[in-house]
Amino acid sequence: MSAPNCLRCLVRPSAGIPVASVPRARAPLANLAPITAARSAPFSTTAANAKAKASSQKEAASARGGKKLQLGKFKKKDRTADKGRPPLPGERKAYRKRITLSNDNAIPVPWLTDLGPTDLAASENVAKVKSLPEELQDQLRASEAFKPTQRWGMFRKPAVLVRKETVDLANQMQDSANKKQMLRLVVTGDKVAGKSMMVLQAMAHAFLNDWIVIHLPEAQDLTTACTEYAPIPGTDPVQYMQPVYVLKLIQALRRANEKVLSKTYTTQAHPQLPQNIGANTPLLTLANLAKEPDNAWAVFQALWNELTAKGANRPPVLLSLDGLAHAMRLSDYRSPAFELIHSHDLSLLRLFANTLGGGVQFPGGGAVVAATSRNNAPRAPSMELALAQREAEQRLRAANNNNNSAPGDIEVPQKDPFFRGYDERVEAVLRSVQVLRVGGLDKLEARALMEYWAASGMLRATVDERTVTEKWALAGNGVVGEMERASLMTMRV
Amino acid sequence: MPPRLNIWSACRALSLRTRAFAQGPPPAAPALLARRGLADNTTSRSLDSNNSSALPPSMLPGSSQPPAYTSKENEEALNQLKMIEYGLNPLDPSVEGHKFGLPELPLPSQKHAKHRYDSVVSQVTRLLMQDGKLAKAQRDMAIILNYLRTSPPPRLDPSRPLLPGAPPAHHLPLDPALYLALAIDSVAPLVKLRGFKGLAGGGKSLEVPVPLRARQRRRMAFMWILDVVRKKKSKGSGRTMFPHRVAEEIVAVVEGRSSVWDKRTQVHKLGTANRANLTHQGVKGMI
Numbered sequence: 001m002s003a004p005n006c007l008r009c010l011v012r013p014s015a016g017i018p019v020a021s022v023p024r025a026r027a028p029l030a031n032l033a034p035i036t037a038a039r040s041a042p043f044s045t046t047a048a049n050a051k052a053k054a055s056s057q058k059e060a061a062s063a064r065g066g067k068k069l070q071l072g073k074f075k076k077k078d079r080t081a082d083k084g085r086p087p088l089p090g091e092r093k094a095y096r097k098r099i100t101l102s103n104d105n106a107i108p109v110p111w112l113t114d115l116g117p118t119d120l121a122a123s124e125n126v127a128k129v130k131s132l133p134e135e136l137q138d139q140l141r142a143s144e145a146f147k148p149t150q151r152w153g154m155f156r157k158p159a160v161l162v163r164k165e166t167v168d169l170a171n172q173m174q175d176s177a178n179k180k181q182m183l184r185l186v187v188t189g190d191k192v193a194g195k196s197m198m199v200l201q202a203m204a205h206a207f208l209n210d211w212i213v214i215h216l217p218e219a220q221d222l223t224t225a226c227t228e229y230a231p232i233p234g235t236d237p238v239q240y241m242q243p244v245y246v247l248k249l250i251q252a253l254r255r256a257n258e259k260v261l262s263k264t265y266t267t268q269a270h271p272q273l274p275q276n277i278g279a280n281t282p283l284l285t286l287a288n289l290a291k292e293p294d295n296a297w298a299v300f301q302a303l304w305n306e307l308t309a310k311g312a313n314r315p316p317v318l319l320s321l322d323g324l325a326h327a328m329r330l331s332d333y334r335s336p337a338f339e340l341i342h343s344h345d346l347s348l349l350r351l352f353a354n355t356l357g358g359g360v361q362f363p364g365g366g367a368v369v370a371a372t373s374r375n376n377a378p379r380a381p382s383m384e385l386a387l388a389q390r391e392a393e394q395r396l397r398a399a400n401n402n403n404n405s406a407p408g409d410i411e412v413p414q415k416d417p418f419f420r421g422y423d424e425r426v427e428a429v430l431r432s433v434q435v436l437r438v439g440g441l442d443k444l445e446a447r448a449l450m451e452y453w454a455a456s457g458m459l460r461a462t463v464d465e466r467t468v469t470e471k472w473a474l475a476g477n478g479v480v481g482e483m484e485r486a487s488l489m490t491m492r493v
Numbered sequence: 494m495p496p497r498l499n500i501w502s503a504c505r506a507l508s509l510r511t512r513a514f515a516q517g518p519p520p521a522a523p524a525l526l527a528r529r530g531l532a533d534n535t536t537s538r539s540l541d542s543n544n545s546s547a548l549p550p551s552m553l554p555g556s557s558q559p560p561a562y563t564s565k566e567n568e569e570a571l572n573q574l575k576m577i578e579y580g581l582n583p584l585d586p587s588v589e590g591h592k593f594g595l596p597e598l599p600l601p602s603q604k605h606a607k608h609r610y611d612s613v614v615s616q617v618t619r620l621l622m623q624d625g626k627l628a629k630a631q632r633d634m635a636i637i638l639n640y641l642r643t644s645p646p647p648r649l650d651p652s653r654p655l656l657p658g659a660p661p662a663h664h665l666p667l668d669p670a671l672y673l674a675l676a677i678d679s680v681a682p683l684v685k686l687r688g689f690k691g692l693a694g695g696g697k698s699l700e701v702p703v704p705l706r707a708r709q710r711r712r713m714a715f716m717w718i719l720d721v722v723r724k725k726k727s728k729g730s731g732r733t734m735f736p737h738r739v740a741e742e743i744v745a746v747v748e749g750r751s752s753v754w755d756k757r758t759q760v761h762k763l764g765t766a767n768r769a770n771l772t773h774q775g776v777k778g779m780i
Contacts, residue, residue: 084726095729103643105666153643457667458642491610491618491634492603493642493669 099146100153101137107457108156117208120162120201121170127445129452131159132204139207142255144217145200151484155456160201161449161480165438169198170205172434173367177211177316180365184356186324186430188387189438191374192481198438199320199371206318211366212257212264212307213318214249216352219326220376221245223343225333232297232347239347240333243293246300246348253303254287260315261287267312270302277302297347304351308360317366319355324370325377327352328426344425357429382423386430388413394435440478443468449480450487459487613674613711614638620715621739633736640740641669650749655679665747676746680717680753681710684764692775701776702764717753718742 114133119125132140137158140146152158160166169185176183187198199215206213221227227245231238254261261284270277275289283306290299307317321327327349330340344353354360355368372387392412399410415422441449447468453459461467475482573583602608610618614634622630646663649655656679665672685705688698705713722742727734745751770776 087728092728092730096731096733100643104645105642107667154639460668489632489635489639491614491631491638493638 097148099141099148101141101146101158102152102156103154104156105457106154106156107455109159109452109455111455112157112159112452115160115204115208120166120205120208121174123167125162126164126167127162127442127448129159129161129448131157136204136207139213139256140200140203143203143213143215143252145203145215147196150197151488154458154488159452160197160204161441161445161452162201163194163441163445165198165436166201169202169369169436173202173205173318174209176367177209177365180363182355182358182361182365183367183369183434184358184432185367185369185434185436186356186387186390187369187371187436187438188391189372189374190440190476190479192479192484193438193440194480195371195373195438196322197480198436199322199369202367202369203318203320206316206367207256209316210260211316211318212253212260212314213320214253215256215318216249216321216348219321219323219343219349222346222349223326223329223331223333225331228293229333229346231336237345238335239345239350240341241297241347243296247290247293247296249348250287250290250296250300250303254284258284264306264314266306267309268306273298273302283307300348308362310363312363314362314364316364317362319352319366319368321352321370323373323376325372325380325383327370328380328383328423328429329378342425344429353425353429356433358432379421380423380426381419381421382426383430385413385415385422386427386433387435390430390433391435391437440476441472441480441483442478443472446472446478446483449483453488458493460493461487611670611674613677614670616708616711617673617677617715620712620719633739636733636736637740637743638669638673640737641672641743642666644740644744647744647747649747653679653749653754655747662747672747673743676743677711677714677718680746680751680757681705681714682757682760683710684760685709685713686760686763686767687780689773689776689779692773699770699773699776700763700767701770701773701780702767703780714753714757717756718746718751721752 109129112129112131115130115136119130146152146158169187172183172185187195189195203213203215216222222242222245227242229240229242232241262282264283266277266279266281266283266286269279270286273289274295277286277289283303286299286303286306290296306312307314327343329343331343331346333341333346335341343349351360352368352370356370372383389412392410395410396412447463450459450463450468450471454461454463471483471487472478474486576583596604608615618630618634619627621633644666646666649662655675659675659679660668660671665675683704684702686700687703688700690698692699718739722735722738725738725742727738729737742751742753746753771780
């Protein structure tokens, strides 16, 4: 005979406890203890949690150090790493992202010549490989134009292939600088087609011709909530500054453009800065004021005002950015109301977007160049649509100018009326930009590049029509990154 | 004995007639043909007579008439006949009937899909492979080879001699496959110890040194290298770190810093110590 209640512990049998499976009289007390504890105060979990934690700690402490039961047939191998100094925070990433610009094992190429100021705009240089002079290397490195995914580290010195698109871009830049206008251009194209390299070549052209270059190496650094941000007081709608990033940007700007900035002078006084900066001070001095994040934004604003001052005598300015899709969406930052902040409300990107949209005019003219990315790009439907539209419009215009092809078969893509994800601010910015599509190399360019690789000793093959065509075809009709993969990054070297 | 009757002899008979068609100076042959063709045709004869010049039109300067037989196949056939006349074989199988010609035989090993990589490289790649992911192993191998060719030339250690006949150290980075093969072959053991159960008495096994084939030696050496690599800590992060560690270890092997050399010495020592076991009664004839 069993009593309705357990006589030892006085717990009522309920659905929570599997009473039927265990003979009540023999149910071990230890099993029941936590249950009683949990039941004692159903609306407070604190005591129970504390107790559970304490008991688990006690178990861990009293784990036996002796013989353990080996269940598997095979022993686990002891793979203890050698004990050394653990890497500091950020050290491993720095090792991954380090950029090497030369390889002393590579054979120096005798016919390689340095880039001159007019070389990138000269059409006779198409399909030639040119090396970057030392000073330019330092400037590009300071402004972070080189990327770890590019294969600079395989050759004796950094060199670039001059392509048709390069000459086109450099000529457009030069034209706009001569007319003191702004070239507003977006570089787009397939994966590893050389979009970032096109931006690098634009920067090289600018540096060689004494322009001022402001380069934002990755738009994602600004919008993925990785750097500090703060609202700017007195702005409506509220804008946000990113002081740490801006400080880094000013320092890079100063290092890369030292020569030009020291020859350019301020036109107005800047009493809002703590240091008294009067008119006719070199811009370099102004840039030097940014020593800590606190005043970085104020200094940047002063610099920007100087660069855009109307009627001043200024060199042309190149403003460039890589990874445009990140700058054309809602950022990952939150406002105090916990709403996502639009990228164009981050003040630095706002300046960039204004310039790209045509709202800012530099007195000496210049260019704003943005490159899209295909690997690391969030979905930005408005941007994709706008770029496709601009490209179709350009083709239409070209067809009308030539009068030789039927423009009827070129259709400008339209918005999907049933899709809600479009962004008006992005559309406004990209309403009148130019689009430069970077495609595959042609055979002549491919051959020039492969001859350079072979002369450097990195491609151990005869470069003839057959090899060039083979690699060109393997690389999806000359996509340059794929050509590298097919001929430099193989097991067959 | 009658002459052999085959198609070639027939062709040789034909050749007398084709001599006129042969591609000598271009205008001559068509002129002949045109004249002969025109002889049957009255209308063209009148045309010919109307012509003020006595020469046929094709021989006149400036007028280039296409020859009557300008079909590609016809021309080819005529060429073949001409070759037969000179005693050559016109139907050379390496030229005829193939759009791109025949490949040269024997095929170079790199043309074979399964042997397109260097033999050491492909063996080692498969040893690097985990979970059957060959493509990943191949990418890793490419990274290893690239590391070898961008790292400075190794400083050789005279106390750890590499294979005799190895190229000088500064040649190695530009031929990374050779670099890898040299490192592996230099630390590869010559023998392994094989245990014969119960022969040593008291249930102990008798260790007998047995020689290894080249492929086995390479496998053993690379597995030792991998053992060391797996216990190493990587300097950076990301997917290139494992191949970087392997490459660093290979450089260490060539420079004589690696602990793999000790393993090799140890195996060789044991082999030398146990070589007397080769004459054991139970072992004789088994190896």
